[in-house]
Amino acid sequence: MFTLTEQALTGEQARAAGSTASRTYIEAAPGSGKTTVAAERFGMLRFAPDRDDRAVVAVSFTRSATAELRQRIRLRWGPSALVWPHRVVTLDTILCDMLSHLLRRRLLRWPGGQQELVVHDTWKVRLKHNWKRQQPYLTLNGDEVSVSIAWPRRPENRVDLESFREAIKDGECTHDDVRTILAAALNQSAIARVVAQRLRETVRAVIVDEVFDANSLDLLLVKIACDQGIGTTIIGDPWQALYRFRGARPEQVPALVDEHEFSYNPLTKSFRFRTHAANVLSTELRSGHPVVLPKAESAHADVVLSGKWNDLWDCGENVLPLSFGSTPESPPESAAVLLLDQVTQTTVGHHAVFLQDALTNLGITDPEALRRMAQPFTRILEILRSDTSEAADTAWKQLSAVIKQESPREFPRKHPVQVARLKKIRQVLRSKERRFIPGLTIHQAKGREWGTVAVGITDREQTMLATGLDVRNEEHRKLYVALTRGRDRTIAI
Numbered sequence: 001m002f003t004l005t006e007q008a009l010t011g012e013q014a015r016a017a018g019s020t021a022s023r024t025y026i027e028a029a030p031g032s033g034k035t036t037v038a039a040e041r042f043g044m045l046r047f048a049p050d051r052d053d054r055a056v057v058a059v060s061f062t063r064s065a066t067a068e069l070r071q072r073i074r075l076r077w078g079p080s081a082l083v084w085p086h087r088v089v090t091l092d093t094i095l096c097d098m099l100s101h102l103l104r105r106r107l108l109r110w111p112g113g114q115q116e117l118v119v120h121d122t123w124k125v126r127l128k129h130n131w132k133r134q135q136p137y138l139t140l141n142g143d144e145v146s147v148s149i150a151w152p153r154r155p156e157n158r159v160d161l162e163s164f165r166e167a168i169k170d171g172e173c174t175h176d177d178v179r180t181i182l183a184a185a186l187n188q189s190a191i192a193r194v195v196a197q198r199l200r201e202t203v204r205a206v207i208v209d210e211v212f213d214a215n216s217l218d219l220l221l222v223k224i225a226c227d228q229g230i231g232t233t234i235i236g237d238p239w240q241a242l243y244r245f246r247g248a249r250p251e252q253v254p255a256l257v258d259e260h261e262f263s264y265n266p267l268t269k270s271f272r273f274r275t276h277a278a279n280v281l282s283t284e285l286r287s288g289h290p291v292v293l294p295k296a297e298s299a300h301a302d303v304v305l306s307g308k309w310n311d312l313w314d315c316g317e318n319v320l321p322l323s324f325g326s327t328p329e330s331p332p333e334s335a336a337v338l339l340l341d342q343v344t345q346t347t348v349g350h351h352a353v354f355l356q357d358a359l360t361n362l363g364i365t366d367p368e369a370l371r372r373m374a375q376p377f378t379r380i381l382e383i384l385r386s387d388t389s390e391a392a393d394t395a396w397k398q399l400s401a402v403i404k405q406e407s408p409r410e411f412p413r414k415h416p417v418q419v420a421r422l423k424k425i426r427q428v429l430r431s432k433e434r435r436f437i438p439g440l441t442i443h444q445a446k447g448r449e450w451g452t453v454a455v456g457i458t459d460r461e462q463t464m465l466a467t468g469l470d471v472r473n474e475e476h477r478k479l480y481v482a483l484t485r486g487r488d489r490t491i492a493i
Contacts, residue, residue, distance in 0.1 A: 010269055017041040021263030023226055026235045030484040031272025038209055038235055039072035045205040046081050054204035055085035059094060061213050066090055091218055092175045099178050101198055107191055109144050114171030123174060124360050127167055128160040136164040138177050140184035157330055183217045196224050205231035212241035212250040219252050226260040238471050239286060239480050242443055272449050274487045282484050288468040296491040301454035304439045305482045312439035313424055315456050317431045320344060321439035323353040324421050331409040334358035335399055336421040342377045343425055348438045362407040369406045376402040384426040392422040442482045453486035454493045
């Protein structure tokens with residue numbers, strides 16, 4: 001087993017990783033070595049002298065985050081650190097295991113009597129979808145899981161009802177379905193007691209990464225762990241809590257910390273910032289002091305950030321946004337993302353954001369499909385680069401025809417919005433700029449860093465900076481994240 005060395009960690013990192021408190025809260029500022037500390041703490045708990053046979057489990061919210069932490073743990077402590085039952089998994093995995101336990105105990109009844117489930121990320125590839133209002137979903141009535149139907153006001157590309165019923169009956173569902181049923185089940189005291197007992201008997205210590213991304217169900221499980229005497233470590237930064245729109249409840253975390261008397265261990269020293277100016281900017285922002293951001297041309301930046309994708313398309317002819325908007329939902333949106341990807345790869349060396357989402361939405365699973373479409377896409381881009389006024393309309397017809405050869409999805413009739421996306425690509429192709437800079441939203445930039453970062457600042461955001469940021473305000477937090485991505489310099493454009 002490895003031992004902690006002074007060379008490996010700073011003093012505050014060592015104190016956080018080696019905390020002897022049963023409940024530990026590690027507040028990690030940008031670039032402060034959060035993953036390093038999490039890996040160190042995992043090993044120290046895993047190999048604690050007074051350990052028993054129960055698991056040490058680290059959880060995060062994305063597969064990429066868990067993969068990185070898993071790799072760090074192996075490098076630091078060796079492969080024995082992750083011998084079963086000790087593991088690093090997504091919180092969704094924990095929830096799936098818990099639901100399966102309740103089904104096996106027959107405390108919940110699944111349609112068709114299934115006790116083991118096949119859980120998908122989404123139905124988009126698995127089941128037929130149609131453009132409609134009807135929305136099937138799962139509900140819990142007593143101990144019985146059943147299919148219900150909602151009728152939202154606006155039609156969308158939704159899963160087919162009968163396909164949904166059959167898949168559910170066969171023991172298939174999505175992670176969202178699991179969360180829906182577990183959230184309802186935990187309102188029943190008998191089931192809550194079984195869940196608590198299951199955690200107490202199988203888990204000795206848990207580390208929850210990015211706790212400020214947790215929703216109410218996630219935080220309820222953390223509370224249960226605390227109540228059951230399970231060693232609980234939560235890690236995160238209140239200043240980087242950006243996901244309320246996805247259901248996160250960062251405002252509930254301080255109450256959790258107070259109620260369960262978590263030991264507070266801040267990580268303040270950042271290894272990200274390489275200049276005095278970058279360090280000062282980060283400190284002033286976090287302290288709530290007024291800040292004036294220097295203005296400069298985006299040509300000097302490595303990336304351009306803004307709060308919205310639409311704003312990025314107006315940040316200058318040398319800025320190439322890596323998406324048109326948020327996750328594509330319709331086949332036309334997804335088709336445009338695939339075409340944009342060919343442009344972003346050749347122009348700035350990056351894939352389009354949401355490329356995989358677009359493929360999933362189109363039902364394209366063949367890994368060779370993009371290669372087959374590359375040459376037709378090149379011809380479509382040549383059309384967009386041409387002088388003809390009908391270029392975007394012609395390109396759209398050809399794009400939809402190419403996609404239909406690979407996708408089972410139905411395409412609606414042409415709409416001006418669909419053509420407008422191709423006009424944005426045309427704007428890039430016909431630009432006289434020699435060097436393009438990738439554009440990302442602040443949400444996509446979280447957790448990343450560059451040398452020089454340009455941020456599209458609105459007048460309203462200038463006012464926020466002039467009066468100082470407040471961690472309780474989500475718009476302020478978003479601005480804080482944007483302004484702490486630059487290792488050397490951050491500029492306003």
